[in-house]
Amino acid sequence: MVDSFLQYIQYEKRCSPHTLTSYQTDLLQFTQFLDTVYECKTPEAAIFPMIRSWIVSLVEEKRTPTSVNRKIATLRTFFKFLLRRNIISHDPMLKVKALKVNKALPQFVDEQSLNQLLDTFEFTDDFAGTRDKLVMELLYGSGMRLAEMISLQESDVSTYEQTIKVTGKRNKQRIIPISKRLIDLINTYIQSKKNTFFNNHSSFLIVTDQGETIYPMMVYRIVRKYLDLATTVEKRSPHVLRHTFATHLLNKGADLNAIKDLLGHSSLAATQVYTHNSLEKLKTIFEQAHPKA
Template identity: 55%
Template sequence: MQETFLKYLEYEKRYSKHTILSYKLDLSQLSSYIKNTSPEFDLENANHLLIRGWIVSLVESEIQPKSINRKIASLRSYYKFLLRQGTIQKDPTSKIKILKTRRKLPQFVNEKDMNLLLDNCEFNNDFEGARDRLVLEMLYSTGIRLTELINLKGSNLNFHNRTIKVLGKRNKERVIPFSVSLEKVIKQYQVERNKLTNGYENQNLIVTGSGESCYPMLIYRIVKKYLNLFTTIDKRSPHVLRHTFATHLLNKGAELNAVKDLLGHSSLAATQVYTHNSLDKLKSVFDQAHPKA
């Protein structure tokens, strides 16, 4: 039944390969626990006591609550699927509660440092310099995810409307506008890219120095290299630039719903975490401007 469930996630829910692998590992871990502790049971007839025992074992192994909650979410999806299929009559996860977690505020680069990076950094006058600048500008100016950037095709760019069509999580498409300044960076990169590929056509916009499709670690290295020069924040990853995009928009007065749509979030809950950062800015403005502050 596990394979049927995984196919359901792939073909009907259209989850990514990475997400499906996570579900598979979670189910496999619980299955192994049941086999070792109560061999008379299996994954399909497990009760809530067995599942709770597995969760306790994860806590005792000092696995982070956030990771455990993700595993619980995987199990809930699986047993709800079995319930709909008529394989089980009762959901054993209905009595399982998620663990309390401390929600960390997303780190972001402050506006001054971001401007210094993009306006004052000296990029090499070659393909790699043009590509590195585009990677930074694209992540910060559009807020797209790492995988979305890697999979972005040249055909997804519309220079007439200055928009980018992005294929996000669960194959959901969204359209993001881009600025005149980003358009110039894209076109400068395309000139260098055309020299490099010498007729070899790769559909992906961002490519390696040999014209091959880009890969996650290369983007990580590019982002870390340049953020190291201009910021002291602990985390220096592509996702930090996505956080920076959202935070700066909200600091400038953008509506939360608009930022949600630009980021491709399915609900406001995921976007609201950025309001905590913009709230600090509002408090600062209040302290400076209000006569009774």
């Protein structure tokens, strides 16, 4: 039934390849545990004590609460699928509770440091330099996710309307307005790409030095390379630029609901985490400015 479940979340739920891989990995680990400890060959035959035992083993392996909770979420989805298909008559996950997680505030780059990097750093004027600058400007200028940027097509950019059409989680599409400066950079980059790969002009917007669709690890390397020059924040990843986009907008007075729509969040709860960073800034301003602080 695992194969049927994976097909269900791929074709009916339209989960991303990354999510599909996570589900597949979690269920494989769960199946191996059942077979090794309980000689249970099929995960659909698992009962609550078996599931609880697996969760305890994950904790004992020093897995983070976030990692364990993701695996719990996988099992919840899997057993709900079995219940709907009448494969099982009782959901063994009903008694399972998620682990408590200490929520860390999203890390972000301060506005002055990032603007100084993007405005004054001299990227090389060849294709690679133009591409690297576009990667940095796109992630910070739109707040899109890594996977969303990788899947961008040239046709998703509207020069006239100054927007980008982004396909997010579960194939939900949203339109993000971008600056005239970013539009100009995209046009410069596309022309450079045509000149560099005139015999193999990919429809994907961001490509490697060989003209192939860019891959996650390369984007990580690009972002880390340039953020190393601008910040000392612990995490220097593409997602940090997404956090930075949201935090800077909120600090400038943008409406939280508008930021939610720009980020493609399904609920406001996911966006509200950025208010904590703004509150910290307000506290600092208060302590510096108020005579009774």
